[in-house]
Amino acid sequence: MATPKRPYIVPVFIPHAGCPHRCAFCNQTAITLSAMSLPSVQRIRERIDRHLAYPRDPDRPVEIAFFGGNFLGLDPPAIGSLLSEAGRYVETGKVGAIRFSTRPETVTARRLDRIHGLGVGTIEIGAQSMNDQVLAAAGRGHTADHTRKAVAHLKQRGYETGLQMMVGLPGQSPEDAMDTGRQLAALEPDLVRIYPTVVLRGSRLAHWYATGRYRPMSLADSVSLVKSLYTMFCDHGIAVTRMGLQGSEAFEASGDIVCGPYHPAFGHLVHAERFLDMAVKTLEGHDIQAGAVTLAVNPRNLSRLRGQNNANVRQLKERFGIDRLTIKTNPSLPADLVSVVG
Ligand code: SF4
Structure with missing residues (x-):
């Protein structure tokens, strides 16, 4: 049986929108390089139309993705307006489905009732860690239990469920990150994204780094840890759809990366280390x-x-x-x- 093709994603960034928090590592404006307000309907339309005009494999499903904010934390009229705009493309068949990322505690029955039938297929939850102490140290403002409950809600309603986790958070050991990975795998998500913690300008983490309170993981340690997590998720049959922050020349040139294990091809480094391990094993078995x-x-x-x-x-x-x-x-x-x- 042929594996289904990964969707072609039309990203619509809603930086920090709907989020009353300020996680220690977050400087959402730096990551998305956009203003911290919701894009206008006109801008969303232009962005989607531009992406749809790019040449692509016609057999690849297309999805509109709202990333960078806390989607279900937006005001109901804002949610309605974004989904109805994206939904027009779903109705005409130009786009297959809509996806978004949101914080765990915003995934409630009431909010999910509001978006029912509006074309959403996948919901990704920013879990980051399943250790309540690590979550508190990062100023996340939610617990591991919120993530468990959120996944249960999404599964009950048949959404494709994604979980995002981080490594190298303040106070998080590599063993603790592996434990988070195992706990997330036990929730049986459809997909996982793994992000190394990078120190961004203007974040609290940048201040902690400057004052010696936080030390980022090295790139090599981060790659090895993410490799172990990748292998563990694969062993559970869970797709890992991203490893590392989305790189771009503009992001690198912006000066917003203070330090930490950022690499534009982080995922490639992880796979290269996996294949090095395989080659070593193969060669060790040969004279x-x-x-x-x-x-x-x-x-x-x-x-x-x-x-x-x-x-x-x-x-x-x-x-x-x-x-x-x-x-x-x-x-x-x-x-x-x-x-x-x-
Ligand atoms: S949840 Fe944290 S990382 Fe996400 S937008 Fe809010 S403050 Fe930033």
Whole structure:
């Protein structure tokens, strides 16, 4: 059976909208590079029309996504206006469904009643951690129990459910992040996003960093931890649809990133480390005597096996004393396999 194609997302940013909180790590304006108010109907329309005009795979479903704020925390008239605008595209068949992200405590039966039948297919919850102490330290203003209840509400109503978590939060150990991952997996979401904590200008975290109260994770530690979480979610059959903040040249040039494990290709780094692990395991099982070794991988994963700027190739050569390491592609190999040729 063919795997369903991942939707083509038309993102509509509603930075910080509907959110009375200020999480320690948040500077939502920096992330979305937009003003902190709801975009006008006209601007939403222009944005959607522009995205729909881009050439794309016609078989890929299209979804409009409201991100960057607390959707169900908006005033009911604002929710109604955004959904009716997006809903016009659903009615005409140009778009398949609408999705949004929201805080856990806003997912209530009353609010879900209001959006019933308005074209929403997926709701993503910003869980971030399942440790109440970590949530409190980050100033989240909700508990793990809010997340459990929110997921139960969404599942009861048949929504596709997404959960977002963070690593490297203040007071959060790697073991604690793994524990959060396991607790989220036990809720059986349809998809998960994992974000490393990055220190953004203007956030409380930036102040804590400046005064020595907070130290971000290194990029290498963050990549390894997210790799373990990715593997754990995959073992539970849960799709991980994003690892790392959405990178953009404008975001990087803005000077809003103070420090922390930001990388424009964070997800690629995670996959490269996974494929390095696989290659090491494969090579350890072989008696390497010749100075030349050839590995094979599915073409989809060639760049992952090579690693960023061929870093994996260099590491493997050094570790196993290989003079010449060649990598071949073989479309008949399973996606997650590295084998030795010959
Ligand atoms: S919930 Fe936190 S991260 Fe999300 S918009 Fe509000 S303050 Fe920012």
